[in-house]
Amino acid sequence: MTSQTDSLLKVRNLKTTFHSKGRTLRAVDGISFDVRAGEVLGLVGESGSGKSITLRSIIGLTRDYGSVEGNVYWKGEDLLARTDKQLQSVRGSQISMIFQEPMTSLNPLLSIGLQIEENLKAHTELDKRARKARAIELLDMVGIPSASSRLSDFPHQFSGGMRQRVMIAISLASNPEMLLADEPTTALDVTIQDQILQLLLSLAKNLNMAIVLVTHDLGVVAQTCDRVAVMYAGRLVETGSVRDVLKRPQHPYTLGLLKSVPENIPPAHHSFRFPARHQHWTHCRRAALSLPAASGRKMCVLVPNPR
């Protein structure tokens, strides 16, 4: 495990709870992890396991919707103790975020030039001309052809992959030390996915930027991450180097995730996928997996048969 001193970000016992019509939903249930400078951490888990909410809670985007407890130490200072206004100097400047849906995450009414420059205006001392030059440089950096002529274009004039590049350009505008990437490739088609991932990785390397990469694709994790944290039902069930976790998963859920990668399915069983994936599994009602005690639900998990 990382020593406490060289961690850029230390998340401790983070809990995010939503209240709606008398019901309480704990989306993130006491998770802790560290991210070092320049490191790529994969955060994996199925839909609804709390990955995105974890990212958004770190920079305080979930506050308006629910309550957030625990500590998020950024360079030793607790971000959760800051007010929304005090967080403004961290958001987009030291910690940036990119979202899953490039089609809906850019403002349709504003030119992309403006959407890049407003970040620069908020966080740098650059004047108008310098901001424009920097915006062109950023678009160039993320691989958008003839960048200078596209500043005045609007999001609907770009394809999905290009919009994701624009979003990356915006998030990198003020040289952040950490990028929170919330499934940045899920909405894109496969060939573009790979381009965007390679782009992110090379940029992270060149700029010495840490990335927390949320995904449910273990292939992506194997390809890109240094370490991986596995989330399930709002909790972290396993953390470790990608090599360790993928080769020797310690937790049944991680194993389940690995086993559910389709390439493990024998072709003959394609028509009946689920049992085929889990032919070595059996039900266990006393599994080590912990669910929120308050939920009162009993959980049945699958664990490997003893050989």
Added chain:
Amino acid sequence: MSSLSYLVSRLLQIIPTFLLVMVVIFLLVRMLPGDPAIAMADAKATEAQLELIRQKLGLNEPLVMQFLYFVRNTLTGDMGTSILLKAPVSEVILERIPVTAFLTVYAVCLSVLIAGPLAFVAALNKNGSLDIAIRSGFQVGLSTPVFYIGLLLLTFLAAGLRLFPVGGYGATFLQHLHHLMLPALTVALYTSAIIMRNLRSAVIEVLDAEYVQFARSKGLSRSVILGRHVLRNALISTVTLLGLSIGNLMSGTLVTETVFAVPGLGRLMLEAIFARDYPLIQGLTLTFAVMVSLVFLLTDMVQAWLDPRLRLS
């Protein structure tokens, strides 16, 4: 370039609308019960005298010919002579357009000034006590007839507290503002209720949009997020509604101008209808149709200015 072609195509669309309006006006007026010749002549007129008037007005010609005359004359600015006022219709109308235009613009400004901030306050306190208070207040405004609100304002603010004149238009700009305050407010209360409800729900929807979350993640200040990202997007649907309610608002001037004795087109229209003054009714209806068309055109222009997807596709 493409913005210009959008403007041109939008302007061309007005022509068929305009023609259709002329057909409808022409037919409607001829379907009204009563004989304009009788209305023009005095009570003791003989049948021969009435026939003379009908001939002078062209009422004996076939309908198609009457319509063609109507179109030709209208296009050359000749809308006939008012039976009631014994003056050219175009002159009478041109004289009164500024009054109604002033009242309409005034009412729109008031509605926006009332509805805009309150919609934001309500949306940002969604389901809070402030939100509920604002919404219930406007609910009362929406469900009260316009003329009744007008009478209440007259009774308390004009007759009671003597803060405003009871009627009239005034001579200078400031006097216009003072004289038309109550009629404009009367119309604005109703319009702002509609605008407020729409803008509130639009703001609530936009606040949850991913691009607003992304804007927050960029570390922008709250005023930039609300002003640049939320307001603009929320305005798109509200502007359409505002355009439509200006149409309503103009027909509302028939009532308001009468209640407040404002010498505008609305009151003139009522007088023309009661006097069966065909040329004046036609002219006024056409004027209202043109004004509403222009408002819709303006609405579309504002939309296109707000939304590049309309402008550049």
